[in-house]
Amino acid sequence: GNDTEIALRSVRSLLANRAVVSAMQTEFITLVAQQYEELKRLDLAEAAYLRLRPAAKKDTLESAIVLASFYARHGRLESGLKLCEEFADRMPTALYARLVVDLVRNGKAGGPVCRRAEQWLRQCVERTSSIKDSGEVRLQIAGLYEYENRFEEAAAVYREILAANPTNPTALNNLAAIDAFSDDPEKKTAALKLSDLAISIDGPLPELLDTRAVVHINLGDPASAIDDLTQAVSEADRPYLWFHLAVAQLRSGAKREAAASWEKAKAAGVDAKSVHPLEASLLEELQREIASDRRNVSG
Secondary structure (H helix, E strand, O other): OHHHHHHHHHHHHHHHOHHHHHHHOHHHHHHHHHHHHHOOOHHHHHHHHHHHHHHHHHHHHHHHHHHHHHHHHOOOHHHHHHHHHHOHHHOOHHHHHHHHHHHHHHOOOOHHHHHHHHHHHHHHHHHOOOHHHHHHHHHHHHHHHHHOOOHHHHHHHHHHHHHHOOOOHHHHHHHHHHHOOOOOHHHHHHHHHHHHHHHHHHOOOHHHHHHHHHHHHHOOOHHHHHHHHHHHHHHOOOHHHHHHHHHHHHHOOOHHHHHHHHHHHHHOOOOOOOOOHHHHHHHHHHHHHHHHHHHHHHO
């Protein structure tokens, strides 16, 4: 429409102004590229991102990462991975590992690409002698497994990390999140200790409180889950927090409050596609019970 054409002309005019581009350099070109991306002009966005590389001068690594992420977001995962490989030797090992997994996620990679990514990550582990860097790379391997719904294998990697560094808060939290859904009662109980330890190390961050709340839900203690989630939503208005709060409220018998929390979660985009695979049963329970309650009220 006219508004889009006006916006495109404005962006082109700014990009053609060499004085402005020279003064703002990387920040300006990134902004222009993002504007083109929002306008669905991916050809122009790519051209702008490509201009980042000479404009960034010494900062070509950062510009390559930005461009690789752009490719992955828009169905050109192979181009993104190729660019990532090109700069592999110049990246810190942990950064490279994180970028590879981010590209896999953003590009919605299938099995063959995931196997290549896993191979690269394993090579990263072999190359690093630092326990910290090795732990960071292993976190990405576990994240890759989670992306593929290989949760038992992800949990095994988190345990490897904790064997070397028992106070790694990310590994503690992520393992707790998986073990919360274990069929093994001992693992489920141990998940609470893992979550408590993560919070004692990093503090009551919303994402850590959320994990502990899910553990409480699965241990049959919705009241404690509500306490954690009430604190979490007061600090961060995130969709999954409202979803978990709705489940906890439902389990505690507060169906009206659960329905209200669920409406907030839905409004923020929570649905069957966005819910973590391990939590699919929680979503089904929530939707079923709220729908049943509404039928009873209307009847």
